[in-house]
Amino acid sequence: MTARARVAVHKFSSCDGCQLAFLNLGPALLDLAAAVDIVHFAEAGPVDPEAEVDIAFVEGSITTPEDAHRIQTVRARSHHLVTIGACATAGGLQALRNGEDLEAWLGHVYAHRDFVAALPESTPIAEHVKVDFELWGCPINARQVLAVTNALLLGVTPSDEAEKVCLACKRAGAVCVMVTRGVACMGPVTRTGCGAICPRFGRDCYACYGPAEGVNTRALTTRFEGLGLAPEDVARRLRFINNAAPAFREAARTVTGDD
Amino acid sequence: MELDHAGFLPRERLDALIERLAAGGRRVVGPVARDGAVVMDTVHRAAELPRGTADTQAPGAYRLGRHDPASPAAERLFAWANGPQGLKPLLFAPQEPLWRSVRDESGSLRFEAVAPDAPAVAVLGARACDVAALALQDRHFLDGPFVDPHYAARRGQVLVVAVDCSHPADTCFCVSTGDGPSVSAGFDIALTELDDGYLVRAATAAGREVLADLSLEPVTAAHRAAADDQHHRACERQSRALPARNLRDALLDNLEHPRWDDVAARCLACGNCTSVCPSCFCHAEADTVSLDHASSEHTREWDSCFTQRHSQMHGYKVRPHIRQRYRQWLVHKLGTWHDQYGRSGCTGCGRCITWCPVGIDITVEATAICTDEGSP
Numbered sequence: 001m002t003a004r005a006r007v008a009v010h011k012f013s014s015c016d017g018c019q020l021a022f023l024n025l026g027p028a029l030l031d032l033a034a035a036v037d038i039v040h041f042a043e044a045g046p047v048d049p050e051a052e053v054d055i056a057f058v059e060g061s062i063t064t065p066e067d068a069h070r071i072q073t074v075r076a077r078s079h080h081l082v083t084i085g086a087c088a089t090a091g092g093l094q095a096l097r098n099g100e101d102l103e104a105w106l107g108h109v110y111a112h113r114d115f116v117a118a119l120p121e122s123t124p125i126a127e128h129v130k131v132d133f134e135l136w137g138c139p140i141n142a143r144q145v146l147a148v149t150n151a152l153l154l155g156v157t158p159s160d161e162a163e164k165v166c167l168a169c170k171r172a173g174a175v176c177v178m179v180t181r182g183v184a185c186m187g188p189v190t191r192t193g194c195g196a197i198c199p200r201f202g203r204d205c206y207a208c209y210g211p212a213e214g215v216n217t218r219a220l221t222t223r224f225e226g227l228g229l230a231p232e233d234v235a236r237r238l239r240f241i242n243n244a245a246p247a248f249r250e251a252a253r254t255v256t257g258d259d
Numbered sequence: 260m261e262l263d264h265a266g267f268l269p270r271e272r273l274d275a276l277i278e279r280l281a282a283g284g285r286r287v288v289g290p291v292a293r294d295g296a297v298v299m300d301t302v303h304r305a306a307e308l309p310r311g312t313a314d315t316q317a318p319g320a321y322r323l324g325r326h327d328p329a330s331p332a333a334e335r336l337f338a339w340a341n342g343p344q345g346l347k348p349l350l351f352a353p354q355e356p357l358w359r360s361v362r363d364e365s366g367s368l369r370f371e372a373v374a375p376d377a378p379a380v381a382v383l384g385a386r387a388c389d390v391a392a393l394a395l396q397d398r399h400f401l402d403g404p405f406v407d408p409h410y411a412a413r414r415g416q417v418l419v420v421a422v423d424c425s426h427p428a429d430t431c432f433c434v435s436t437g438d439g440p441s442v443s444a445g446f447d448i449a450l451t452e453l454d455d456g457y458l459v460r461a462a463t464a465a466g467r468e469v470l471a472d473l474s475l476e477p478v479t480a481a482h483r484a485a486a487d488d489q490h491h492r493a494c495e496r497q498s499r500a501l502p503a504r505n506l507r508d509a510l511l512d513n514l515e516h517p518r519w520d521d522v523a524a525r526c527l528a529c530g531n532c533t534s535v536c537p538s539c540f541c542h543a544e545a546d547t548v549s550l551d552h553a554s555s556e557h558t559r560e561w562d563s564c565f566t567q568r569h570s571q572m573h574g575y576k577v578r579p580h581i582r583q584r585y586r587q588w589l590v591h592k593l594g595t596w597h598d599q600y601g602r603s604g605c606t607g608c609g610r611c612i613t614w615c616p617v618g619i620d621i622t623v624e625a626t627a628i629c630t631d632e633g634s635p
Contacts (some may be wrong), residue, residue, distance in 0.1 A: 170534030
C-alpha cells in the first residue's frame with residue numbers, strides 16, 4: 001500500500017448507522033485523518049464516488065438495479081473492499097422481504113409503486129463482487145473500523161473476530177441471563193465484537209453481529225424450545241437483523257419445518 | 260473432619276474481622292447478591308454480604324432465593340454453594356496487557372514490560388473447590404521453569420479467607436474429587452459458619468496476624484459437634500460424582516466412543532464451561548498497534564479450547580469440529596492433566612454444569628464414556 005492510503009466510504013441500501021462508527025471515533029478520527037486521505041465519505045463531507053482508492057468501506061445491501069450496477073464500479077476502483085455492517089455483509093433487516101411477494105408489499109407500502117425500482121431480494125455485497133474483509137454488526141463500532149484500517153495499512157490480514165459473544169460476556173464478569181433468568185439469549189451462536197453490551201446490561205443478545213464460527217444452532221433452538229418458546233418464536237430469534245445469514249436462515253427453516 | 264480451630268467469632272462481630280482484613284488499605288472482596296447471582300465484589304461491612312440468600316442450581320439453571328425466615332439459615336451469610344466465579348478472575352486476569360513496544364526517533368523498537376495491576380486483596384468466602392483450583396493455577400503459572408510475573412505479582416498480594424461449604428448445590432461433586440466441602444489446605448484463614456457465628460482457623464503467618472487481636476472466644480464441644488455434623492450433611496447432600504479420581508486411561512481408551520458424537524450434537528462450543536472453570540488457564544495473545552505505528556501493546560485474554568482460534572495453526576485448524584473440541588477439554592481436564600500436574604484438573608465445583616446454557620453435565624458425560632454404564 002502507498003505511504004498515504006486513500007479511503008472511501010460508500011453507502012448502498014442501509015440506515016447510515018455504520019458510517020457513524022467513523023464519526024464516533026472521537027479524537028481517533030483525527031489520527032485516522034492524519035494517517036489516510038478520506039476522499040469519499042458523503043455523510044462526513046468529501047464527495048467523490050468515482051475515486052480510485054486503496055480501501056473502500058461499503059455500507060448497505062444491494063436492493064435496486066442501480067445498487068447492483070454501482071457496486072461493480074466501486075469494486076473496479078478499489079484495491080481492498082471491506083463491507084461494514086449487517087446489511088452489506090448479510091443482506092440486513094431488509095432481507096426479511098426475500099421470498100415474499102414484493103409486488104404486494106410495494107402496493108401496501110408506497111402510494112405510487114411506479115417510482116420504486118426494487119430487486120426481488122436484498123442481497124449482501126459478496127453475492128455481487130469479491131469482498132476482501134467483512135465487518136459484522138448492526139451497527140459496527142469504532143474499534144472494528146480502526147483495527148481493520150490499521151491492519152490493511154500495515155499490510156497484514158485483519159483479525160477475524162469470529163468467536164461467540166459468551167466469551168466476551170464472561171471476560172467482562174457479566175452474569176449469564178439465560179442461566180439465571182431463562183431468557184432466550186442468542187450469545188452462544190453470535191459473533192463477538194460488541195463487547196457483550198446487551199448481556200452486560202441484563203438483556204439477552206439478539207444476534208446483531210451475526211453467526212459466529214462453528215455454531216450449533218440446533219442445540220440452541222432445542223434449548224429455546226425447552227425454555228418455553230414456540231417454534232415460531234424460536235424462528236423469530238433467528239429471523240431478525242441477520243435473517244439472511246445462511247446459518248440463521250437454515251436454522252429458522254429447520255425450526256419451522258419449511259425445508 | 261478434625262479441624263484445629265483458633266477460636267469462635269460471634270456473627271455480630273464479623274465486621275471486626277472485615278476491618279482487620281482491610282487494614283493497610285487491603286481491598287476486601289467478598290460475596291454479594293447482584294444480577295441474579297452471588298458474585299464477588301468489594302465489600303466493606305458484613306451487612307453487604309448475602310444474608311439468608313439461597314441458591315438453586317441445576318444443569319443450565321441458577322436461581323437465587325431466600326432461606327425460610329424461620330430457619331437458622333436465614334441469618335447465615337454463606338448458606339449458598341458458589342456463584343459464577345470464585346478466585347480465578349482476581350489472579351488470572353480475564354484481559355490484561357503484558358508488554359508494549361515503542362518505536363524511538365531512530366526508528367528502532369524498544370520493548371517495555373507493563374507492570375501488572377496487583378493491589379493487596381483479601382478474598383472472603385472462597386470455597387474448598389476454588390481453593391483447590393487455586394493450587395492448580397499456582398502449579399501452572401508459578402511452579403514451572405518460567406514463572407508468570409503477572410499472576411505471581413497478584414498471587415503474592417492475595418490473602419485467602421475460605422469458608423467451609425455448608426450448602427452444596429445439586430450440581431456440586433467436590434466429595435468425589437476429594438476437594439471439599441470443607442477446606443483442608445491452601446488458605447490463610449478458614450471459617451466454618453454455624454448458626455450463631457464462625458469457627459476460625461489460620462494456616463499461615465499472614466492469617467494468624469489478622470486474627471492476633473480479634474479476641475476470639477473459646478471453641479466449645481457443642482461448636483465442634485455442630486461443625487462436624489454440618490460437614491457430614493454437606494457431604495451427604497451431594498448426589499453427583501465423577502466415576503473415579505483418575506480417568507486418564509479410561510478416557511484415552513475411549514477416544515472414539517460414540518458418546519463424543521452425542522455430546523457434540525448438544526454442545527454449543529460457546530466456552531462458558533472453560534470460562535467459569537476455576538482451573539482452566541488457556542489464553543490467547545494479540546497485539547494492538549497504534550494508528551501512527553509508533554507503539555503497540557501486547558495483551559493476553561482468556562481463551563477456550565472450544566474456539567476455532569485455539570487450535571488454529573498456520574493454514575490448518577487442528578480441531579474444526581465441536582466433537583474434537585469437547586473431547587479435547589474433557590480428556591485434558593480429567594485425563595492428561597494427571598501427566599502434566601499430577602492430579603485431575605477438576606475440583607468438583609459444578610460450575611460447568613450450572614453455567615452451560617444447554618446444561619451438559621460433566622459427571623454424566625464422563626460416566627457414559629469411562630464406565631460400563633455408558634458402554635455402547
